[in-house]
Amino acid sequence: MGIGSCSFVSSLPLALVLVSCLNGAIDAKAAPPEVSGCNVFQGSWVYNDSYRPPYDSATCPFLETEFDCQKNGRPDHLYLGYTWKPSACELLRFDGEDFARRMKGKKILFVGDSLSLNQWQSLTCMLHVSFPSSNYTLNRAGDVSTFDIHDYGISVVLSRNPFLVDVVKEKIGRVLKLDSIVNGNAWKGYDMLIFNTWHWWLHTGRKQPWDYIQQGETIRKDMDRLVAFKEGLTTWSKWVDSNIDPATTTVIFQGISPTHYNGKEWNESSTTTCDGQTQPISGSEYPAGPPPPAAVVSEVLGKMATEVTLLDITKLSQLRKDGHPSAFGSEGHRGNDCSHWCLAGVPDTWNQLLYTILINRGRR
Numbered sequence: 001m002g003i004g005s006c007s008f009v010s011s012l013p014l015a016l017v018l019v020s021c022l023n024g025a026i027d028a029k030a031a032p033p034e035v036s037g038c039n040v041f042q043g044s045w046v047y048n049d050s051y052r053p054p055y056d057s058a059t060c061p062f063l064e065t066e067f068d069c070q071k072n073g074r075p076d077h078l079y080l081g082y083t084w085k086p087s088a089c090e091l092l093r094f095d096g097e098d099f100a101r102r103m104k105g106k107k108i109l110f111v112g113d114s115l116s117l118n119q120w121q122s123l124t125c126m127l128h129v130s131f132p133s134s135n136y137t138l139n140r141a142g143d144v145s146t147f148d149i150h151d152y153g154i155s156v157v158l159s160r161n162p163f164l165v166d167v168v169k170e171k172i173g174r175v176l177k178l179d180s181i182v183n184g185n186a187w188k189g190y191d192m193l194i195f196n197t198w199h200w201w202l203h204t205g206r207k208q209p210w211d212y213i214q215q216g217e218t219i220r221k222d223m224d225r226l227v228a229f230k231e232g233l234t235t236w237s238k239w240v241d242s243n244i245d246p247a248t249t250t251v252i253f254q255g256i257s258p259t260h261y262n263g264k265e266w267n268e269s270s271t272t273t274c275d276g277q278t279q280p281i282s283g284s285e286y287p288a289g290p291p292p293p294a295a296v297v298s299e300v301l302g303k304m305a306t307e308v309t310l311l312d313i314t315k316l317s318q319l320r321k322d323g324h325p326s327a328f329g330s331e332g333h334r335g336n337d338c339s340h341w342c343l344a345g346v347p348d349t350w351n352q353l354l355y356t357i358l359i360n361r362g363r364r
Ligand SMILES: *[C@@H]1O[C@H](CO)[C@@H](O)[C@H](O)[C@H]1NC(C)=O
Pocket: 048, 049, 050, 051, 052
């Protein structure tokens, strides 16, 4: 708990750096209202009856069933009408044409677990509906999926890599190597990198894809998972510092995506599901506060030499206990997915914020 208690405060400076980066360099009047000293990650969800999400899931032909809550029979629609309102400013709506103009000829790579898949799918759907008649291709090869919009030469790639650091098959079994990141060789040559890791660090039993965990020369059967996460993330941070030139590659870290399996967190003590939730938490604070790994992320990013922008989605997503598939994901009514997010849905806002970051960087 000691680690978790300070995380929100320590994640603030990063967000402020992000939004205040153009103050001084740019005529304040020319700056859109969502920047100038405004922390875009601090705010609340506002219901707007006439708002429509950036796409209808039915118009995104490659949307994976597990995220398509409407197709899977989710009966309520309220969750589609909430927009994120930063406390001190307005967010721009995602403008696909402007995004494509800024990213023309560029390659974007998402690296991480299925929360990366969730955000990647959201972005590819947002781009597809912006150019419905534009030629696109979607290729899957092993753990890599590549979405290309040919008219703009934009590639949006997803590489599944739940730990970022390596898992290696050895004689004793599968070893999660906290200090090894050979995986990184495949992440070079991109214009924008968007990393995420956390959820798989918690898996045990059948869902745990390793048998041993190695730190330096020491091989163990298990260890404190938060400590292991910090070690792995530190290895990643050193890889970025020694392999990425921030002048040519923008590096983003997709913050911890929260789950909603424990009603105590939002003052509904007995529930172990988000099933039946149809509205966000009102206001701008989550009763349980930030999850412990968020503090680790802030701490590790804070020590890096390379400027990495934290896409600080944690708190705004914590407020969206209504945003998960629950029984309307891939496993149907037996399922209880309070970890991923329906699409259209919350990850569209993550991408709207990613777009905001892009605009801010462009103005520097
Ligand atoms: C509600 O959404 C509509 C359509 O997107 C938009 O024009 C309007 O400004 C929004 N209203 C508020 C109060 O944000």
